Amino acid sequence: MLAQRIQTYLAARLAADGDVRVSNLHRIPGGASRETWSFDADWNEGFKDQHRGFIIRRDPDASLLVTDRDVEFRVMDAVAGQGIPIPKMYWLEQDSAWLERPFFVMERIDGCETSPEKVLMAPRFYQARSRIAEQFVQILARIHALDWATIGLDFLGVPESQATCAAIEIERWEAVLDRDALEPQPVLRAAFSWLRRHLPAPAQRIVVVHADHRTGNFLCNSDGEIKGVLDWEMTHLGDPMEDIAWACMRPWRWLGDEKIGGLLDRSDFYRMYSETAGMLIDEKAVRFWEVLGNVKFAAILLTGGRSFCDGRTRSVMMALVGRNIARLELEIMDLMEV
């Protein structure tokens, strides 16, 4: 029983007088790179009853992304307290003996939603959309303003120079395609060739790139307050335009119109970001990063398909996503203007 194993783990981690009781344990949809479990815990500590909601992110049997859970944990831990809303990180557990696979434990933020369907379409969020949009941009600007060396994020790997950021990401994602594609991918291969011929100008500065900042990856309440920025597993140091382009990608324009993330017009996004971050939007660079973003997303989906076909997972999600890069290919060809 997973609940019992979690109880045993928490008893070893918390300064509890006696048993820890775990209740309401359930798995949360989404988060395809890791299993996400929510539960309540009750215990007694120093003669006081304690109650807290927790989230466990456990390594899956196979995943869309091959990432180290300690990268996500360390990044979130370092970023907490830097003016960016983030759940409190409690423990990183590499020992599979506790819950069969490595995992980490973090704070559960209640009263919020992440799913784009709810955040963008539920009537109680309608009034909050402009507030969400504003915070979405402000938070991105704050991430890009982080002093990554001071908070210890240089372990992510510092690009040799501002001019090498793009080439590093091309190589990173081409390697994923080399490793995981099960069939020839002429559009994606042509895109890598296009990217090498259209390298952007050097990054204005090297920043923390969240690398998955989009609607669907933050927790927000119906007052429009973003309470937690999630999914930091692809975070690296690089060009801020990479995050701008990723946020603009068509797959996250959930309402089927041209609004960025279903939240705001592209021109408003650019203007608000420039004003807040004090950096100019380089539209040529954004186009480059948008092509690379779509290629990267396709590569991620192909990784899921590979996991399924190799028998490392029976997840139907992995089967579905592996078959679903056609629309991304169309978008890539549009962006390349071919």
Place this chain on the structure above:
Amino acid sequence: MRPNGVESIRGIQAALTEVVSPEVQSEFTRNVLQTIQMLLESLAGEWDTAAEDLHKDNRKLADLLLLSAQAIRALPHSNDQLTSIVDEVEDVVSGEEQQSLVVSTMTATNNQLLATLERVLAVFGDGIDDAEYAGLAPVRRAIYQHLREVAVRGWSFWDAASFRERMARR
């Protein structure tokens, strides 16, 4: 044979919606059921025309590769890379003429043709800014037109959301 493949998939989908789903309490399991529905929808969408689509794709790819080889041969200068790709095209296209309509056999052929197309597009991309390669442009456009037609045919779970408006404009 009736019910045929698509009719059977529709039956499975109806059972999931009407019988299984109402019994499911957990949000996670409901989410898995939705994913299964989308996967079944994707399969149903290609079931009836899978063999014909592959057959046509393979013929079209073979034609495009032959046109590519002709265009490369017509270039004012050649080199080892260009000679090699022309040889590869001739080799792979001659193997395409098999008549099997078994989907897995046609898929294997499709993969061979696409692998060669990858390399042809690389050559075309390398020469895009070179005036000597201008003769390749019409074939390059035709190749991308075909890749677009194949991509438009592909079913996607985004059809219901973010790609809806763009697809409607096409």
